[in-house]
Each structure stands twice: as structure tokens, then as C-alpha cells.
Amino acid sequence: xxxxxxxxxxxxxxxxxxxxxxxxxxxxxxxxxxxxxxxxxxxxxxxxxxxxxxxxxxxxxxxxxxxxxxxxxxxxxxxxxxxxxxxxxxxxxxxxxxxxxxxxxxxxxxxxxxxxxxxxxxxxxxxxxxxxxxxxxxxxxxxxxxxxxxxxxxxxxxxxxxxxxxxxxxxxxxxxxxxxxxxxxxxxxxxxxxxxxxxxxxxxxxxxxxxxxxxxxxxxxxxxxxxxxxxxxxxxxxxxxxxxxxxxxxxxxxxxxxxxxxxxxxxxxxxxxxxxxxxxxxxxxxxxxxxxxxxxxxxxxxxxxxxxxxxxxxxxxxxxxxxxxxxxxxxxxxx
Amino acid sequence: xxxxxxxxxxxxxxxxxxxxxxxxxxxxxxxxxxxxxxxxxxxxxxxxxxxxxxxxxxxxxxxxxxxxxxxxxxxxxxxxxxxxxxxxxxxxxxxxxxxxxxxxxxxxxxxxxxxxxxxxxxxxxxxxxxxxxxxxxxxxxxxxxxxxxxxxxxxxxxxxxxxxxxxxxxxxxxxxxxxxxxxxxxxxxxxxxxxxxxxxxxxxxxxxxxxxxxxxxxxxxxxxxxxxxxxxxxxxxxxxxxxxxxxx
Numbered sequence: 416x417x418x419x420x421x422x423x424x425x426x427x428x429x430x431x432x433x434x435x436x437x438x439x440x441x442x443x444x445x446x447x448x449x450x451x452x453x454x455x456x457x458x459x460x461x462x463x464x465x466x467x468x469x470x471x472x473x474x475x476x477x478x479x480x481x482x483x484x485x486x487x488x489x490x491x492x493x494x495x496x497x498x499x500x501x502x503x504x505x506x507x508x509x510x511x512x513x514x515x516x517x518x519x520x521x522x523x524x525x526x527x528x529x530x531x532x533x534x535x536x537x538x539x540x541x542x543x544x545x546x547x548x549x550x551x552x553x554x555x556x557x558x559x560x561x562x563x564x565x566x567x568x569x570x571x572x573x574x575x576x577x578x579x580x581x582x583x584x585x586x587x588x589x590x591x592x593x594x595x596x597x598x599x600x601x602x603x604x605x606x607x608x609x610x611x612x613x614x615x616x617x618x619x620x621x622x623x624x625x626x627x628x629x630x631x632x633x634x635x636x637x638x639x640x641x642x643x644x645x646x647x648x649x650x651x652x653x654x655x656x657x658x659x660x661x662x663x664x665x666x667x668x669x670x671x672x673x674x675x676x677x678x679x680x681x682x683x684x685x686x687x688x689x690x691x692x693x694x695x696x697x698x699x700x701x702x703x704x705x706x707x708x709x710x711x712x713x714x715x716x717x718x719x720x721x722x723x724x725x726x727x728x729x730x731x732x733x734x735x736x737x738x739x740x741x742x743x744x745x746x747x748x749x750x
Numbered sequence: 751x752x753x754x755x756x757x758x759x760x761x762x763x764x765x766x767x768x769x770x771x772x773x774x775x776x777x778x779x780x781x782x783x784x785x786x787x788x789x790x791x792x793x794x795x796x797x798x799x800x801x802x803x804x805x806x807x808x809x810x811x812x813x814x815x816x817x818x819x820x821x822x823x824x825x826x827x828x829x830x831x832x833x834x835x836x837x838x839x840x841x842x843x844x845x846x847x848x849x850x851x852x853x854x855x856x857x858x859x860x861x862x863x864x865x866x867x868x869x870x871x872x873x874x875x876x877x878x879x880x881x882x883x884x885x886x887x888x889x890x891x892x893x894x895x896x897x898x899x900x901x902x903x904x905x906x907x908x909x910x911x912x913x914x915x916x917x918x919x920x921x922x923x924x925x926x927x928x929x930x931x932x933x934x935x936x937x938x939x940x941x942x943x944x945x946x947x948x949x950x951x952x953x954x955x956x957x958x959x960x961x962x963x964x965x966x967x968x969x970x971x972x973x974x975x976x977x978x979x980x981x982x983x984x985x986x987x988x989x990x991x992x993x994x995x996x997x998x
Contacts (some may be wrong), residue, residue: 435807435808435819436807436808437808437971438808438810438819439808439809439810439811439901439902439972439975439976440902440906440907440964440970440971440972440975441902441903441904441905441906441907441908441946441964441972442906442966442971442972443906540966540967541966541971549905549947549949550905550906550947550964550966552966553966615769615771615772617770617771618768618770618776663782663783663812663813663814664812664813664901664903664904664910665776665812665813665814665815665817666770666774666776666810666812666815666817668770668771668773668774668819670771671770671771688903688904688905689810689902689903689904690810690812690901690903690904695770698769698770698771698772699771700771700772701771701772701773701822723769723772723834724832724834726771726772727772727822727826727832727833727834728832730772730773730822730823730833731822731823731826731829731833734822734823734829735829
């Protein structure tokens with residue numbers, strides 16, 4: 416069972432939820448930019464949430480399914496079609512061998528996810544299938560997907576097989592069939608342009624001028640073209656520290672907002688380095704990583720301060736929603 | 751569970767505990783680089799590596815900090831408690847024992863062979879001119895100390911080293927090179943390090959090691975680890991070639 420890449424799209428990579436345990440070796444976590452979107456896609460095809468899928472950036476690839484497969488598309492709305500007909504996101508879809516997936520106009524958000532029942536089955540490296548582009552390992556040959564690539568898929572789980580059985584019969588003579596149900600709205604939000612991103616104060620927040628602290632939460636920042644899987648360079652009112660002196664490098668993570676000497680912040684994303692030496696003014700909350708991952712170049716974003724207690728309450732609420740979806744699918748399609 | 755919970759031990763005065771967002775906590779053992787701070791980091795790191803608590807995802811040591819990444823859901827006991835309070839309480843409880851963990855004073859000494867100068871160290875003359883030393887003296891002073899690996903960061907396997915001879919300090923190149931080969935040994939200000947991957951870079955290159963610092967196929971993918979000691983050993987070009995064949 417496999418997928419063939421007919422056209423690669425802008426930046427299409429194999430990702431799972433990341434490579435943990437090796438940051439002390441300087442090895443970055445990588446993984447999906449929008450983890451919630453991949454987790455939902457995986458649940459919809461009966462996979463473990465951490466199974467590897469395909470991350471698609473803005474201009475989607477063209478992919479042919481080389482076997483009868485169960486798939487799900489989540490994240491950004493990039494006008495997906497199957498054999499030329501629009502297909503719904505956020506639901507299981509059965510496709511017959513030979514069906515072609517393509518994308519059109521990017522309607523909302525930046526990153527879409529394709530999960531296949533059984534998961535993308537490239538060999539794991541250091542416990543993960545995520546692509547580490549700069550070091551050239553993980554994913555498929557450590558690089559973005561290209562035309563002609565053939566991506567292996569694993570075997571569906573028992574839940575995946577039941578979903579397939581339920582959908583394949585409704586396809587009749589069509590090359591694909593989609594489920595009529597989706598998860599609740601909390602797990603399939605439409606990416607909003609110019610979003611408000613919630614954050615907690617960072618470890619060096621107190622080192623910034625009071626006016627800067629105030630401006631940080633009230634002024635918009637524009638996402639500059641220097642924005643990729645490693646981080647987004649933002650442009651806004653200059654942020655000024657009241658203390659001088661170099662900082663000793665310490666850990667940084669997904670969502671860390673660091674401020675180099677020039678005063679324009681950088682928010683770190685999935686391919687963030689493991690340590691950094693710039694003051695950390697804020698830390699985006701985990702529950703808003705998805706919204707952050709879906710921001711587009713040129714859009715504005717606002718930071719809104721929340722307490723750590725709120726941030727963790729939102730984290731737990733998101734986990735509860737994902738667990739409820741998993742239980743729901745297992746109840747209907749489990750053995 | 752005892753009916754009357756015992757009060758939590760207070761943190762040792764030298765230790766600060768603070769969150770890095772909603773899924774990480776930082777232990778800071780000092781504000782400047784010192785052997786005492788380094789030993790505290792290694793002690794707690796060793797303790798938590800041997801006895802990780804449920805939900806601990808990974809540890810990242812740095813110059814004065816040890817950052818712990820945790821799974822808030824697991825720490826919340828299935829959504830029942832605020833995770834940060836629980837992880838902070840846990841750390842307060844275990845820190846006295848963790849800090850008392852003996853750190854092996856006989857830290858491993860790793861020798862890194864380096865072919866200095868020539869094509870491998872195109873900036874050796876720059877460093878010599880800047881420092882007013884001869885090229886031979888630069889090599890002698892660079893290969894004399896026992897460096898301490900403070901942390902691995904910036905890139906896979908890239909060591910931040912402490913212990914450089916202050917006389918060797920030389921500013922970075924004004925124009926970074928578009929591509930520095932893996933194994934290049936450089937100086938930037940009062941820092942020295944080894945490029946572990948081919949990357950753009952502005953350090954003054956004084957030599958190159960034939961050893962790989964990083965390989966994702968090794969069980970421990972970085973050759974060097976925080977806490978180790980390191981010495982550079984000058985080698986000839988012939989030895990470099992021989993070792994390189996051996997490495998590949």
C-alpha cells in the first residue's frame with residue numbers, strides 16, 4: 416500500500432508529533448506545525464494519534480493512491496479534490512486505488528494534513544518519522560517530497576478496517592466516498608486570518624521596559640516573509656530591554672517568543688533550535704499552537720496575555736476533547 | 751496518602767524554579783557559569799535520568815539551567831489537578847536528594863584529533879595576527895586545556911565548550927562563509943567549538959577534526975555529552991586522512 420507523489424506542492428513533508436528525548440544531543444523535535452490537526456486526522460482513520468502523516472503547505476501536492484485506502488484531511492482549507500470533485504475535510508474518506516488527490520486555491524490557513532489508515536510507514540529514526548530537513552534525516556530520505564516519490568503506508572487498525580467497511584459499500588461505482596459526520600467544531604476550527612494568539616509571560620519578561628511590556632500585548636505584529644518551520648520573524652513596534660548584557664543560552668521551545676538585539680521578535684515553531692540566547696518575552700500557550708501554525712505571511716497577529724493556570728486549563732480542555740473524539744469513534748467502530 | 755500532608759521542603763537558596771510556558775519548567779542553579787552550578791545541573795540531571803517521574807518527557811541542560819519538558823495531561827492526573835503546581839511540588843520534594851547525588855568527578859575525557867592550519871584551518875593566520883601569537887602558539891594554546899562540555903545545542907552534536915585560553919579570543923568574520931564543513935574547529939570571540947553539520951558560519955576556522963560528532967544511527971546520536979571533558983589533539987594531514995577513512 417502506498418501513495419505516489421505526482422506533483423510535490425510548495426513544501427510537503429512526512430511528520431508525526433515529533434522526536435522527543437534527543438534535545439540534549441542538539442537534535443530538534445521537528446514534527447507537525449499543527450499537532451492538533453494531525454491528531455484529529457489520525458483519529459478519523461483509526462490510527463494512533465502519533466502516526467505519521469503528510470504536512471502540506473499552502474500550495475498542495477498531487478497524490479495518487481496506489482491501493483484502496485482510508486484517508487482524512489484536516490488543518491488548512493486548501494480546496495482539496497478527489498478525481499476532480501471537491502472532498503470534505505475533517506472526516507474519514509475511502510478512496511479506491513488510482514484515485515488522485517489535488518488541491519486548489521488556499522482558502523484559509525497555511526498547513527493541511529493528510530492521514531492514511533495505517534500511517535505513513537517510512538522507517539523511524541530515533542523514535543520518530545518526522546522529517547528533519549536541515550540535518551537530512553527522518554521522513555522520506557530526510558527531505559521534502561518530490562515528484563515520483565512513493566510513500567509506503569502501514570496496515571489499518573481494527574477501527575480503521577471497520578471505517579473502511581462502512582464507507583466502501585456506500586461508494587457504489589464511485590472512486591471514493593466520504594463520511595457524513597465530522598468531529599465537533601472545537602476540533603475543526605476554520606483558521607482565522609490575523610488571529611489573536613494567547614501567551615504567558617516568558618522567563619525574561621521582567622527585563623523589558625514597562626512600555627514594551629504594555630506594547631507587546633496591545634500592538635499588532637506582522638508575519639514577515641522570513642517565516643518557516645523553524646520560526647516566524649515578526650515586525651512591529653521595537654521591543655526594548657531595560658537590562659543590558661548577554662544572556663547565557665538556555666532551552667527554547669515551540670511558541671517561545673524571543674527578542675534579538677534589534678527588538679523585532681521571533682516566535683519559534685516546530686523546527687526550533689534546542690537552545691537560544693535571546694531574552695524570552697513570552698511563551699505561546701499550547702492550545703494556540705494550531706492557530707499560530709495556520710497564520711500566513713503578511714498577516715498580523717496580536718498577543719493576549721493569559722495566566723499559566725488558564726493556559727494549562729485550556730491545554731487540558733483540548734486533551735479532553737481529543738479523548739472524547741477517540742472514545743466516540745472507538746464506541747461506534749470498535750470491536 | 752497520609753492524612754496530614756507534610757509541608758513541602760523549601761528550595762535551596764541558590765535554586766530558582768520557573769515555568770517555560772505550559773509544558774516545561776526550568777531549574778536555574780545560578781546566574782553565571784561556574785563548576786558548582788555545572789555540578790548541580792549534572793547531579794539533578796543524573797538523578798532524573800535514573801528516576802524519571804511519570805510524565806517527564808525530556809531534559810535539556812544548559813550553562814546554568816536544566817529545563818524539564820513534561821506532559822501536562824499526565825501531571826494533571828487525567829485533568830484533575832493544575833499540572834504546574836504538581837510538577838513544582840514534585841521537584842521541591844526530590845531536589846534535596848537529587849542535589850545530593852554524587853556526580854562522578856572523574857568525568858570522561860574525550861580526545862578530539864584536529865589537523866590545524868592549511869586548507870583545514872584557513873583562518874589560523876587571522877587568529878595569530880589578531881592575538882599577536884605565532885600560529886604554533888595558537889595551536890599549542892588551543893590544544894592545551896581540558897575543556898568542559900557545557901551543553902550540546904545550536905545544531906545536533908554541537909558542543910558549547912568552556913575553558914578556552916582567553917588570549918585566543920578573536921572576533922567572528924565580518925562575512926560569514928556560505929558553507930562551513932562538518933568537523934571544522936573555530937573560534938568566535940572567547941568561544942571555541944566544532945561544527946557538527948555543514949552550515950553557513952562566521953567563526954574563524956583554525957582546523958578540522960576527521961571525527962563525526964553526530965550520527966542519527968548511533969544509539970546516543972551525539973558523540974559528546976554535556977558534562978564531559980574534552981581535549982584537542984593536533985594531528986598531521988596524513989593522520990587526518992587515515993582517521994577519516996576509518997570514520998566512513
